[in-house]
Amino acid sequence: MILDGRVWKYGDDIKATDLVPPRYDKEGMQRLWDECAKHLLEDIDPAMAAAVQAGDVVVAGENLGAGHAHYYMAAIMGSSASGLKALLAESVNALFLRAAIDAGVATWSLRGISEFVETGDHLHLDLRTGLAKNLTQGTEKQFPPVGDVVLDILDAEGSRNWALRSVGAEHAIR
Incomplete structure (x- = not known):
């Protein structure tokens, strides 16, 4: 899986409720991901929400996604729906x-990523090999590659689809 897009960089402790504030819990519970x-x-x-473009990437510091699991899907699917x-x-x-x-949303820990990019940089990252290129700064960095099973789940757009494909049930995939 290749990531290729503009970076939105944030600091430590970006919680699920920072990604989508809890005052929009009703929208999350109703699966209104575009909202x-x-x-x-x-x-x-x-x-940010009005300016994000398809293919953009959020880069954060330590502890991304902390908080109560109730808010995870609004944060994850809202992020995906934003592009x-x-x-x-x-x-x-x-x-x-x-x-x-x-849910099929590429999310991963990469030690050193926040020192490698700044907001607005163009990042090209091959998750399979771990090779990252900051095209804006003209630099490269090697990260540990993401495992094949995780990449297969992401390629299938989620674990449900991956599991159905794994047992040969392609016809049951949405």
């Missing part, structure tokens, strides 16, 4: 990471 996307990071970066291609961070809350991968 959730309109409010992405609005308390931290009010202009974001990935959520990358120095570290990602384990439950948030699992929920994002299960």
